[in-house]
Amino acid sequence: MTARPPSGPPPRRDPGPGHIPATFLPGPARPAHPPAPPSAPAVPAVPAPGRHGVRPAGPLDPGERERLLRGAHHDPHALLGAHHAPGGVVFRALRPFAKSVTVCAKGLRAELLDEGDGLFAAVLPLAGIPAYRLLVRYAEAETEIEDPYRFLPALGELDLHLIGEGRHEELWQALGARPMEHQGVHGTRFTVWAPNAQGVRVVGDFNLWDGTGHPMRSLGATGVWELFVPGVGEGELYKFQITRPDGSHTMRADPMARRTEAPPATASVVHRSHHVWRDQEWMARRGERPVHQAPFSVYEVHLPSWRPGLSYRRLAEQLPAYVSDLGFTHVEFLPVAEHPFGGSWGYQITGFYAPTARLGTPDDFKYLVDALHRAGIGVIMDWVPAHFPRDEWALAEFDGRPLYEPQDPQRAAHPDWGTLEFDFGRTEVRNFLVANAVYWCQEFHIDGLRVDAVASMLYLDYSRQPGQWTPNAHGGRENLDAVAFLQEMNATVYRRCPGVVTIAEESTAWDGVTRPTHLTGPGGFGGLGFGLKWNMGWMHDSLEYVSKEPVHRKYHHGEMTFAMVYAYSENYVLPISHDEVVHGKRSLVSKMPGDWWQRRATHRAFLGFMWSHPGKQLLFMGQEFAQGAEWSESHGPDWWLLDPSYAAEADHRGVRDLVRDLNTRYRELPALWERDTDPAGFSWVDGDAAEDNVFAFLRFAADGSPLLVVSHFSPVVRPGYRLGVPGGIPLWEECLNTDALRYGGGGVIHPDPVKAEPVHHQGRPASVQLTLPPLATVWLRPAR
Template sequence: MSETVVVYSLFTAYDISLFRSGKHFKLYEKLGSHACHVDGKQGVHFAVWAPNAQSVSIIGNFNGWNPHRHPLFVRWDSSGIWEGFIEGLDLGEVYKYHIHSHSGEVLQKADPFALANEIAPRTASVVSTTWYQWEDSKWMKHRKEVNALDKPYSVYEMHIGSWARDAEDPLRLLNYREVADKLVPYVVEMGFTHVEFMPIMEHPYYPSWGYQITGYFAASSRYGSAQDLMFLIESLHKNGIGVLLDWVPSHFPGDAHGLYRFDGSHLYEHEDPRKGYHPDWKSYIFNYGRNEVRSFLISNAFFWLDRFHIDGLRVDAVASMLYLDYSREEGQWEPNIYGGRENLEAVHFLQELNEAVYQHFPDVQTIAEESTSWPGVSKPTFAGGLGFGMKWMMGWMHDTLNYFKEDPINRRYYHNQMSFATVYGFNENFMLPLSHDEVVYGKQSLIYKMPGDEWQKFANLRVLYLYMYTFVGTKLLFMGGEFAQTSEWNVNQSLDWHLTQFAPHRGMQRFVKELNHLYRAQPALYEKTFSPEGFEWIELGDEQNSIFAYLRRGHSEVDDVLVVLNLTPVIRDYRVGVPSAGDWETICNSDDRMFYGSGVAQGQVSSEAIFWMNKENSIALQLPPLAGLVLKRI
C-alpha cells in the first residue's frame, strides 16, 4: 500500500455541473469508494462532499487510523468534493473520513455513499461493490406487464429480520439467501404478486425497524452482502414476484458517524430547526432546497432501482415532508413565501423525483405513504400533482378497522364508515394498506381487534379481508396477518409460525391464499380499480342488517363479479339486485368450512324478473353469518 494519495478524479466538468444544479442522479458512480486501476495499479478511489472542511483524510485499519497519512485533495471548482486514489487498497477495506471543519471540529464519519458498512454496533464503512451476474432478464423485460396500474397488485409487507429466525437459535438473524430459500416458495404458494421489504438500508438502531438510516447506499450487513440481497431479489423475480422497497427520504438520525452535521455544518439537513428537526422522531429533515441534497436523494432512489432491480419504491412519511407545520405548534414553524404551510421545496423535490424515476424506469411504481387530503398525490406533475403511481388509502384503513372493532349489534350506527371511502376513492390511485403500523404500540394484532368469541373473531377478520380484496384499490397486508398472528409484531423475534398447526389459523392462511388467487383470476377486481366505472354500489343503505352489496366491473361484462357482505352473526335470506338476467354461482365464500367457517353454503342461483335495488332482475341468497360471498355469472 502506498503512503501517498494520488490526485485522480472520476468526475468530469459535466458531472460537477449536474451535481451542483441538483440534476446528477447517478452520484453512486462517482462519490464514495470505488476499487479501480489507475495507470495499471490497483487501488481505491475515494470521493466525498464536504464543502465546510478545511481538511479530509482517509483513516482505517490499513493506516492505523492515522489521519495524517492519507489526506484527500479538494477540487479546484468549489464543488466541495474531496477525492484521491490510494494504491494497494482493495475490496474489504474498513475506513472512515476524518474531517477537520472550518469551525474547528474534528469528526470521524462513515461514507454517505458506502456500498457496505460494518455490522452494528460498529460503524465504519467497507470498500465494496454491487457487481452481480443477474439472471432475471426475463422478468426485467416483461415486468411492465405485472407492474402496470391495471394489473393485480397484492403486496406482502415484511421485515426481513423478524419474518423468520433460525429455528435452533431464535436470536440468530437469517441472511438474505436463507430468507430466499423460505420466502420465495411461501409467497408463490400464497399468491401474492409483490413483496415489500421494510427498509433494508444500513441502520445502527435495530428497533427503528430500518427507518433511522445512516447508510443510504448500503444493504444492511446484518443479513449479508449486497450480492446476497440481489440473490433474494433475483429469486423472487425468477418466480414472478415483484419487489418493492420502503424508502425514507423524509428524515435521518443524529448518530455521530452519520449524515448529521457531516462536515461540521448543516450539510444534508436544513439549518433552521423549524424545518430541519423532526419533533416526533427526534431526527433531522433533509434540506430539499439544496441542489446537492436533491442529487443525493434522487441518486439513492436510482441506485436501488438500477443496481438492485427494485420494482417500486414505497416512500415513507410523505405527509411529514409536505407540511411545514407537521407535528408543530403555532410559533414552531415558519410559513412559506405565500404565507401557507406547504413545504414548497419538498413539493418540488417529490415532483422532480417522480419525473426522473418514471423517465428512466418507466416500468416501476412509486407509492406514497401520505395520510392527509393533499390533492393530486398520484396525479401527473404536468397536471399539478406530485407524480406518484399510487397512494396509501389511510382513510379507508382507519374507517374499516374502526367499523370492524364494533360489536355487530352496534354496527348499524357506523354503517357509513364502510361506504364513505367511495366518496373520495377515485380521487387518487389508492392502495389499501393493513400495514405494520396497525399491529404495534398497543394497537393489538388484527385478529384481536375483532369482537366476539374465537369463532367470531376469525369470521370477522376473514370477511374484512374479503372486503379489502374485492374493494377498489390495490392491496397490502403485513406479514403474520395472513395466518392471524395473535401477538403484536415484535421486531426482536420471529412470527409465530407454530400457530398454523391450529385449525382457525390454518383456515385463515388458506383463505388469504384463496383471496390472492381469486383477485388475480378475476379481471373485474383489478382492471378498472382506479376508475368509478369499475365499481357500483348495489346496496349501501341497509344499516339495520349491516349488509353491503356491490358490483366490480372489468373491461368485459362477462367478467363482472357481485360481492355481498353480511356483517352480523345471523344467517339471512336476502334478495339482491343484479345487472342482468342469468345464472350466478358463488366463486368465494368466507364461511366455507375449509377456512374454519360454519359451512353455510350458497350454490348456483338463477335470477328472477323481480325489480329490486333499482335493478330489473334480482337473486335470492342465503347469506352466511359474518361472511362475504363473491358471485359471478355463468
C-alpha cells in the same frame, strides 16, 4: 407514518484520529502491480543526499505545513508527491512513524531527508518526473508502495459539473469509495461532499485509522474532496476524518457507502458488485401493463424478523416459495437500508446506499431480489427520504455545519421522532435523494418504492404549534421545496426505470398525489407524480367499524362506505400494515369483538371485503394466518400456530388457506383490478343496509363482466336476502365464501348456482335471493 422508538445504544467507535497501537507493525505490502521477476536488473542507487547534486528540499511554508499536518489543507497534492523545482524534481512524502522513505524508479534509488513530523523530502537532479514508488521503512518492517500524491484526480469534469448542478442521476458512480484502475494502478478512489470542511482525510484499516498520511484534495466549488489510494481494494473498512470550520475533528461514515459493517459497528466498507443477474425475463415484462390496471396484492415483510436468523441468501430459499404459494404478486420490505438501531425497524437510516449488513452483503440482497423475480414476485421497498437520525458519526452536521439538514434548527428538527429533516431546497441534498431512489431501482432491480411519511414532508406546520414554523413565500403551510423534490424524484425514477411504481404513504387530503407532475390541480400545484397512494382513511375507518360489536355497527355503517366517496380521486392501495399491529393496537384478528370463532369469522369477512374493494391491497406478515399477538421485531410472526401439534392449528391454517384462495380468485377475476381507478368499474347494489350490517356491490371488468360481492357483518344467518343484479345473466355461481368449512367457517354456502329472477329490485331488472352466512363475505360471478 411509522411510530419510531428513539435511536438505539451508542455505536462502537472506531479508533480516533492519531491513534496508533503500542507496537506499530504495518501489514504486508499491497503492491499495485506484481514485483519485478528475479532476473530483472538491479536498480542503480543515487548517491546519498548532499553529494553529486542531490540536495535538501526547501522548507515548507510554516502555515502550509501546519495545515497539512492537522488535516486542514485544501490541496495536499500541491505539497506532496513529485514536482518540478529549480535544479530538478522535489519529492515529498508524508509517512507518519516511518524511519526512512526512499524513492525508487527505473535507474533511480534515493533516500529522502527526514523533515520531522513524518515528512520526508529531497530535490533530485532529474529532468522529468519518473514513474516511481516509495520504499518505506518502519522500526520493524519495510514496504514498497505507490505514492497516492503522484496521481491526477480520478473524478472527471462532467461528474463535477453534474454534482454542482445537482443533476447527477448516478451519483453513486461519482461519490463514495470506488475500486478502480487509475493511471495503470489498481486502488480505490475516495470522494466525499463536504463543502464546509477545512480539510478531509481518509482513514481505515489500511492506515491503522490514522489519516495523517492520507489527506484528500478539494476539487473546487463543488465541495467534493478526492483521493486515489493505490493498493486499497474490496472489503477494506474506511471512514472520513473531517476538519470542521472551527478546527475540530470528526470521524464520519461515508454517506454514499454501498456497504457497511454490521451494527453496532459503523465503518463503511469498500465494495464492488459481482452479482450476475438472472431475472432478465422479469425485467423485460414488468412494465407491460400499467400497475393500476394490473393485479397488485402485496405481502409486507420485515426481513430480519420474518424468520429470525435467516440471512438474505437463506431468505431467498424460503420467502419466494412462501409468497408464491399464497399467491401474492409482490412483497414489500420494511426499509432495508442500513440503520444503527434495529428497534426503529429500519426507519432511521444512516446508510442510504447500503443494504443492512445484519443479513449479508449487497450482493446477497441482490440474490434475494433475483430469486423473488425468478419466482414471478415483484419487490417493493420502503424508502425514507423524510428524515435521518442524529448519530454523530453519520449525516448530522456532517462537515461541522448543517449540511443535509436545514440551517434553521427549528426547521431541521423533526418534532415526532427526534430526528433531522432533509434540506429539500439544497440542490446537492435533493440530488443525493433523487439519485438514491434511482440507485435502488437500477442497481438492485427494485420494482417499487413506498415513500414513507410523505405528509411530514409536505407541510411546514406538520406536528408543529403556532410560532414553531415559518410560512412559505406565499404565506402558506406547504413545503414548496419538498413538493419540488417529490416531483423531481418521481419524474426521474419513471423516466429512468420503466415498470417501476412509486407509492406514497400520505395521510392527508393533499390534492394530486398520484396526478402526473405536468398537470396542475385546483390547489395550484402540479401533481406529485406518484403511481399509487396508501388509503390511510379507508384503513382507519374500516378497522374502526369491524372493531365494534355487531349490534353497534349500524351506527358506524358510513365508515365502511365513505371511502367510495373519494375512491377515484387517487390511485389507492388498501393497507393493513405493520403500523396497525404494534404499540397496543393489537393484531388484526384481536381487534375483532366476540369469542374466538367470531373473531376469526370477522377477520375472514374483512379480508374478503378488502380484496374486493376498489384499490390494491397490502397485508402485513402474520395477519395471513390470524396471529393473535402483536408483532414484535425481536421474534417475528408466531409460526408455531401453524404447527400440526398445536390443537388450534386448523383455525390459523384455515385463514391462510383463505388468503391463498383470495389471491387466486383475485388474479382470475379482472373485475377486481382492471378498472380500479375507473368509476365505471364499481356500482353499489345496497350501500345503505345499516340495520343488517350488509354491504353489497358490483365490480366490472373492462369487457363489462360483473362480480357480485356481499359482505355481512352480523353473527346471524339471513336466508332469502334479495339483491338486485344486472339483467341477462340467468345463473350466478359462488366463487368464494369466507364461511366455508375449509377456512374454519360454519359451512353456510351456495353449492349450486343461484338463479336470477325477473324481479325488479334496487333499481335493477333482475334479482337473486341468497342465504347470507354469519360474519362472512361472498363473491358470485356469472355461471360458466
